[in-house]
Amino acid sequence: MGEGRNRVATPGRLAGRRVLTAGALVAGLAFAMAAHASSDVPQLIDSPAQPLDQALKQLASQTGLKLSYSSELVAGKSAPAVHGRLAAPQALQQILGASGLQAVKTGDAYLVAQQNVPANTTTDTGSGTLPAITVNDNAASTAAANAVNPPTTIGSKIPLTQREIPQTVTVIPQEQIQQQNMTTLTDAMRATPGVSVVYADSERTNYYARGFPIDTWLLDGVASNQNLASIAPNLAMFDRVEVLRGPDGLMNGFGSPGGSLNLVRKQAPGTFSMNAELYGGTYNEVGGMVDVGGPINAAGTLRGRLVAEADRQDLTQDSTWRRSKNIYGTLEADLTSQTKLQIGASYSETDQKAMWTGTPTYSNYTFLNLPRSTYLGAPWNDNTYDITTAFATLTQKLGGGWSAKLAFNYLENRSSILNGNVSGPIDPITNTGTIGATKWAQDDQQESVDLSVSGPFQLLGRTHQLTVGGSYLHESLRTRNFYCSGGNVFCQSTGSIFSSIPEPAFDGPVSDETKSTSQYGLYANTRISLADPLTLVLGARATWWDYGFTPNPAANYWGDSTQHHHISGRVTPYAGLIYDINRTYSAYVSYTGIFIPQTGTDVSGNLLQPLEGDQYEIGLKGEYFGGQLNTNIALFQLTEKNRALDDPRYPGQGFVVAAGKARARGVELTATGQLTSNWSVFGGYTYTNAQFLDASTNADGFAFQSVAPKHLFKLWTNYRLPGNLNKVSVGGGAYVSSGISATDGVGTVRQGTFATFDLRAAYDINKNLTASVSVTNLFDRHYYDSISSTGSSFWGNPRQLLFKLRMQM
Numbered sequence: 001m002g003e004g005r006n007r008v009a010t011p012g013r014l015a016g017r018r019v020l021t022a023g024a025l026v027a028g029l030a031f032a033m034a035a036h037a038s039s040d041v042p043q044l045i046d047s048p049a050q051p052l053d054q055a056l057k058q059l060a061s062q063t064g065l066k067l068s069y070s071s072e073l074v075a076g077k078s079a080p081a082v083h084g085r086l087a088a089p090q091a092l093q094q095i096l097g098a099s100g101l102q103a104v105k106t107g108d109a110y111l112v113a114q115q116n117v118p119a120n121t122t123t124d125t126g127s128g129t130l131p132a133i134t135v136n137d138n139a140a141s142t143a144a145a146n147a148v149n150p151p152t153t154i155g156s157k158i159p160l161t162q163r164e165i166p167q168t169v170t171v172i173p174q175e176q177i178q179q180q181n182m183t184t185l186t187d188a189m190r191a192t193p194g195v196s197v198v199y200a201d202s203e204r205t206n207y208y209a210r211g212f213p214i215d216t217w218l219l220d221g222v223a224s225n226q227n228l229a230s231i232a233p234n235l236a237m238f239d240r241v242e243v244l245r246g247p248d249g250l251m252n253g254f255g256s257p258g259g260s261l262n263l264v265r266k267q268a269p270g271t272f273s274m275n276a277e278l279y280g281g282t283y284n285e286v287g288g289m290v291d292v293g294g295p296i297n298a299a300g301t302l303r304g305r306l307v308a309e310a311d312r313q314d315l316t317q318d319s320t321w322r323r324s325k326n327i328y329g330t331l332e333a334d335l336t337s338q339t340k341l342q343i344g345a346s347y348s349e350t351d352q353k354a355m356w357t358g359t360p361t362y363s364n365y366t367f368l369n370l371p372r373s374t375y376l377g378a379p380w381n382d383n384t385y386d387i388t389t390a391f392a393t394l395t396q397k398l399g400g401g402w403s404a405k406l407a408f409n410y411l412e413n414r415s416s417i418l419n420g421n422v423s424g425p426i427d428p429i430t431n432t433g434t435i436g437a438t439k440w441a442q443d444d445q446q447e448s449v450d451l452s453v454s455g456p457f458q459l460l461g462r463t464h465q466l467t468v469g470g471s472y473l474h475e476s477l478r479t480r481n482f483y484c485s486g487g488n489v490f491c492q493s494t495g496s497i498f499s500s501i502p503e504p505a506f507d508g509p510v511s512d513e514t515k516s517t518s519q520y521g522l523y524a525n526t527r528i529s530l531a532d533p534l535t536l537v538l539g540a541r542a543t544w545w546d547y548g549f550t551p552n553p554a555a556n557y558w559g560d561s562t563q564h565h566h567i568s569g570r571v572t573p574y575a576g577l578i579y580d581i582n583r584t585y586s587a588y589v590s591y592t593g594i595f596i597p598q599t600g601t602d603v604s605g606n607l608l609q610p611l612e613g614d615q616y617e618i619g620l621k622g623e624y625f626g627g628q629l630n631t632n633i634a635l636f637q638l639t640e641k642n643r644a645l646d647d648p649r650y651p652g653q654g655f656v657v658a659a660g661k662a663r664a665r666g667v668e669l670t671a672t673g674q675l676t677s678n679w680s681v682f683g684g685y686t687y688t689n690a691q692f693l694d695a696s697t698n699a700d701g702f703a704f705q706s707v708a709p710k711h712l713f714k715l716w717t718n719y720r721l722p723g724n725l726n727k728v729s730v731g732g733g734a735y736v737s738s739g740i741s742a743t744d745g746v747g748t749v750r751q752g753t754f755a756t757f758d759l760r761a762a763y764d765i766n767k768n769l770t771a772s773v774s775v776t777n778l779f780d781r782h783y784y785d786s787i788s789s790t791g792s793s794f795w796g797n798p799r800q801l802l803f804k805l806r807m808q809m
Helices: 013-033 052-063 088-096 143-147 176-179 185-192
Strands: 042-046 082-086 099-107 109-114 169-172 196-200 203-211 210-212 215-218 222-227 238-247 259-265 272-280 285-295 302-314 323-336 338-353 382-399 401-422 430-457 463-482 493-496 509-533 534-556 565-581 585-597 611-625 627-646 656-676 678-693 713-718 728-737 741-745 748-751 752-764 767-776 783-789 793-797 802-808
Touching: 042 088, 052 088, 082 109, 082 741, 088 099, 088 109, 143 656, 176 238, 176 678, 176 713, 185 203, 185 259, 196 783, 203 338, 203 534, 210 259, 215 611, 222 463, 259 678, 401 493, 741 783, 748 783
Parallel strands: 215 259
Antiparallel strands: 042 082, 099 109, 169 238, 196 203, 203 210, 215 222, 238 259, 272 285, 272 802, 285 302, 302 323, 323 338, 338 382, 382 401, 401 430, 430 463, 430 493, 463 509, 509 534, 534 565, 565 585, 585 611, 611 627, 627 656, 656 678, 678 713, 713 728, 728 752, 741 748, 752 767, 767 802, 783 793
């Protein structure tokens, strides 16, 4: 079962494929009918009485209606409650109500401005046709703002603008994903300001921010745990990626200190839509994607969406390659006017032959003097990764602006690894090193449940917001390692790095072990309006944690013992204060606690003390052009103690103690959104000064310099030409990093400062079809993108061209 090329179809794998096949058939039939759906199909609208700006944003988000208006125009105005099954234009008229504003359809958008028709003029609310008006040419587009800076739920359970979150947040929207041809989560994280990507091997990546790991991910706001069985998921099924820097213990329980990321799945749209892509490029890359969705019945109460994607390409090293395929389907049903159910599933498979452990280094801590295309591995290398997910979400309106949400996620990561590799240190004279082979398989199954209730409440004459909830996450991770016989369990030998690597029989002992983790949590978050410009955010989470390690008695080569540990009712606090200086700027300060259990044990077999620490952050956020452009400048200090260190009393024997302490200080500047209606920008600069506060130099297996370069600058911008050239758009990007390095306490492997640049040009053949060409690493810079240790480094991608044809309806 563990072999990459001869995988056994387990019951779990077959069940996952049957679920997805059935879902695909249902969704496919549904979408065939959806092609004839009207764009003005009535939908369930449930908009509470609220500020007009929020009501318009909510309507645009829920229905896909494109709206244009200036924030000054709607400031201080209120919208009445609107409930019922209405076409989006009808709901728009009711929301505008007595505001003194009107809207008119121009093209595929609705523009909102002051009324300029006689007071006795009436409109036919049944037709969805609105009276003509005159609109200021500088009116900002709320639809555009929602597209590039949508309300997020990361760090909260309710949609908030970035300005309402007292921490640094970045959203990678669909527009940026398409323009930069992002395929996996790693592509998105590499484009996220302040985030470093570190390769554990050729396919599995770790993400770091402010020098600390991001190892807890959320799927639509529900936490999942990432580990060695995880690879970066494909982005075809996701609308956007939300990234919060710094700890998020409120929603993630024992959250990772570097930050959290939320993958937002694509929703079934209220009107029919279809997108399709075909692309090809250098390194024999060929791929395509189809994304279709819309209402299934005439009333629009049942909607669906289906996404399918496939890609194949050669990799940088000679004879290496990767193949991937992905399918995702979702159905949404309005069970009542107050109740919505969403279900869905996905299946992804990635198969590759790659130089799994990266490029080794010489014993004098220098890089090998070999071409970037040199393959140092076995011809039989083959690694396969499968990801199956299923989910269900039930949302219930409770009245008075309150709502409840119950969400369930199932996630299974399976990996089958078969590799022969050369590892360092390499003798610089003879080019000899250690030749080894590995064969193992992992099956990681996770179930998550989250229940939350949110709504406004009145106190001392002011309106505040409260969220309370509970969550449960269970994970079972089984790992099986297959070894060689003859006392050489790791199948190792010494030889030339250019020698042929024979495939071992793997006829030795087997190690089979299971790690089981359960986490329960109760959380509460309140946003207290102290005054019109001042909001206090308070939160806390109590978490219960249970961990078990169970070796298979029949395959326990290392003689490991069964373990069980638990932590009860640990509270993680959170506090923030936001002051709205004016309509454009707000200042904030926040505090977040850190508490993370560790599964390592000391020489006596005792569980290490948990990681503890805190983060302080202060910043200034700006919101321009009705929210189309967001900026942020933040100062942070993040401290962590009880980090696992090698026990100096037993050097090299694998025993650890909780004695390490580290701190990161720095500044982040970010800007995301639209500078004008034709010019978008996404990027930022991060300065990080991370250091150990004890005698250690390599406290967690990585020197800080390998995961937190002091200077990191990322930028992507795209501009549509004006006038008669408006069918043409051009884009460009830059990635600049100061030096990265890794040390083992004796020597250091170092990559100096490097910069890469990208270009893109696109042409709209017609309103539905766009052709584009992209060039990444324009000047073909040779550099190591990641140094995972003193013995392993990973090349950055060479110059690549990609031609794409995209259709959207």
